[in-house]
Amino acid sequence: MLLIGAVPTAMFVVMSALIWFNVYAFTVSPLSALKIAIGVVPSAVVLGSGLWVLVFKGDSPLHGVPVREEEQPELWALVRRLAEAAGTAPPDDIRLTADANAAVVEDTRLLGLIALRRHMFVGAPLVAEMAAPHLAAVIAHELAHYGNRDTRFAGTAYRSRSAFAHTLTAMNRDDYLQRGLHFLLRHYGRLVLHASANLSRRQERAADEAAARTVGSAPTVAAFGDLTSIAASWELFRRRHLVTGWQAGYLPADAFAGFRRLRDSLEGEPVEADEPDPYDTHPPMGERIASVRALDAPGTVRVPAGAALGLLRDPRPLLDAALLDGLGPEALAKRRADWPALVRIGALASATEHTGLVLANAARATGRPVALRTLLDALDADMLVEVGTDPAGPQRPTDGPRVRRERARILVHAGLTGAVLAALTDAGALHWSESWPSRGAVRLDERYDDSLPDLLDAAVSDRPDTTRLRALLDSADQPRERPRGRWHYR
Template structure:
């Protein structure tokens, strides 16, 4: 009886706004018809003001019934491939008083959710889906993971998912109608006021009902696996979500622009979490309290206190250990779920280990301006784009020209001092990237993982030099490239000014600095550096990987 009354209340609440819109539209149409029977002329005048409002309401109601394309994402977890996980889900569903889901999908989000395909506005259930986040599987204990699963399955037994679709449609229709109303029209302005007040009251009521549903699902989880495991699971949700966001934004795609992804992403995620131990422990002890008035979930502190007060011991025996133990050969499955969360372009990315990815990503980030600066040096000196050409152009006092893009009008009206300072920054970054790439190839710079940072580079300990200082000297008011040339000479290739020998006499220069015509001398390190900083083909070690949404890419490489 309690479940029936809650279902009726839910249906009534989510239908208030659409029914109001329908009633208002019907009243306006009926009024227009009545006016036409009394006076066609008057009816036409009324229609001029009423018809636009009826059309706005009609389009909003159309959104309510319009088909929504909502494909199921994630990697299917089939029962014959993962029987242990499915056996646990079936036991938890039985304890929660509901049928098991029709399918389970592993997704790339640090979350878990349920979805139910329905017909006739939620009256008929067709198919149930359970979505499990790969980060939860990777980092939760099996008992904690079981608590999260039971919470989601309890939404089925409480019929919370039955009317989720129509509730979503109702909100879409409401928002669409408000956004398309003409606030300059007096009738639509009055209707906007009415719907906003009506919608606010409904939203408050549905928020209270949603929070009661969440509390009921929390209680079901505690009674299934115990209050201790459920509290531990809820405390772990924020640390996993925060660390996963850091991983996606700063680490996973560090080599994306160069065409690379990590071969074992979750190994890196584990290292990141270990490096953030103190921060995550603080987050675990004090879950964030950012609940908003219309949040469908109660504040986490209230949920944890309520679960702890139950002192439930649990009735389901869950295998000890990590949730990964519930999966057979979990690494490929987790990786497939992660790739499913990326854009299709991820299929073209090569897979490399983390040390290689750190090196590739670091060089790519540092050489962002290198191609442009080398191209300018080649254009100004009529020589090949190389590190030697760039150093010679700096010695020739061409700093401002090296940092200017001839095809861009930006900065042309700036004064000489401003253009010089801008060029100094651009050329300095480009030169620094070129030198780092050259020294990395020579083995003088080594790259290493540096969690929670993206990575770190270390100059050979035998070199008592500071690369930033040498680069600053090269792009100063009075350029001094001697320090960089000496450092680069020490790797085995000359970077000093060449002496010209040949038939010319005195100070004659028969051809620009560079290799002798027809020379078979080896190319110096740094010459022919790719303009975009993309690693060479011999760095690619693996076949391409797989798929959707690309996460953000914030990088913070050490200088």
């Protein structure tokens, strides 16, 4: 508590000193005091606004999907047994989140002196990928923070850091007084934050030991390995795979099945350890594993073997709801597609980003309908620059003809590529498939021995030749019963 209050106390003392000094100056010379107030008042206001963030900012909204005890009694029963072993009360609610992590918080008042409700957050990726004993070790670790009262002042500590950051950001660096205060507070705050990080690392070590004594050293060590691996692969999954069809309005029908396949494809690959930092709130993972392994604790709570998914009844809808909650309200409007379809949808959405503009330019330049054939005719007529003009792109008067032509070539190549890929896909000549850990793979039907990149390059060269590309499209675009797509050839 002393560390939490050190920086705000310093801010309050400085603000009070500035106000007292200005008031005292008024008793000596009101005119001089007015001059002093020009510098003192803005500084006091900045410090006061930072303290306001600390004292009066309310609890943050809860995120995640509630896990109700009547619907998921097995998970709740395990949490209650682990809480009893830790000598603490269980949480008032459990929420499933889209994070590859777990956490506990407490709603408090009077800067943490009065505790109200306890909340536990468990990441859906952990439930989907961990074994039940390993997840139990993670939960036991978090419950130990309750038992050690680490969470009692966690909210106040967070607001204290927010208040400190708000104050430093709001200070006017052109004002000499505020610049001096910024220098003093920044260096003082750095010392306090360093001490706070040391305290936090001690709390984490104590929670690690409590988890090992509750469920055993072996499951706890295994849980540490799982956490590192799952967190790294989940970050990759969210960035590269989960939202691959987002712009086209799609999400995967079974996201966690894809996550499992990604993890399988990454099996055996080393996970890079983070560089140690003096302000880290957790000890290095290697140090944590060594300490827990040295305890060689057998554990006191029996946890059923098997996957953590077995702790939930009908887990898939709950995991999916947690994922949607993490993606935000827009996710609710997205349609669902299986992974092979999503690979195709996402790739074509990305590839056709410039296709509409290029086809429209070709139609305008030739006076013909918007179509892929019109674009090829325009290229054969050496209209590369006209077709590749982007009104929203960079237009510098100093650019020479060669620069404009090369810029147009890049845009036309991208637009033509998208149109051809879409047309061949619609004709059934391109086959899209999953290819973990990449976003996917595409293969031209074995009936065609052409090199598609070479044909596209030839179409946008200085001496354009679309003959072979047209032949490929003509061969693929035979009359079929299925409806044509947006970028069909004919």
